[in-house]
Amino acid sequence: MNGPFALQMSRSQFAALTAELARRGDGRRESGAFLLSSTNVERPPGHKRTVVGFAFYDDLDPASLTGGITFGAIGYSALSAVCRAQDLCVVADIHTHPGSWVQQSAIDARHPMSAIPGHIAIIAPNYSQGSIRLRDLGLHVFHGDKTWESRYRNEVKEVLHLTGSYPFLRMAISALRSAFRAVHRSIKERGTLDVNARS
């Protein structure tokens, strides 16, 4: 899906986001964040909204992680201050559920974190522990008037696009590089030793 609802973020952002949600939830409570996009980017019709940052619920409202999530007025004030100061706007939110269940609860569906049509509510399973893939998420597009359109499994990537290289690939490449450097160093050191031995 392109068009008004589609979002994009880099794979490394997505990996950082899901890891941070896991850390804040500590495997025993739900955690969440707003996904923010820049307001002063001209977006041609049909173009995806780019996620440029996150605002974690417990940074905005320190009392919000109660097992479930109770995000209060203090959090919304902090959120609008952040958005105003940095010319950002909320395009989506993400929160975690225990277990593999990524459908919205009745409370989730009745109380969108932003009531603007086109807002996207994402749910990550297992308190976001372990490696979370796009297909593990539930993605729910708000159409206003208590109406949501839900995407699961292969349909998630039609709305949320990940760009850039896979973080694990980058990690593997950087591990290879340091292995090469270590081999190179040891060859050089041995070379020096050999020269010394001959002199």
Ligand SMILES: [Zn+2]
């Ligand atoms: Zn929920």
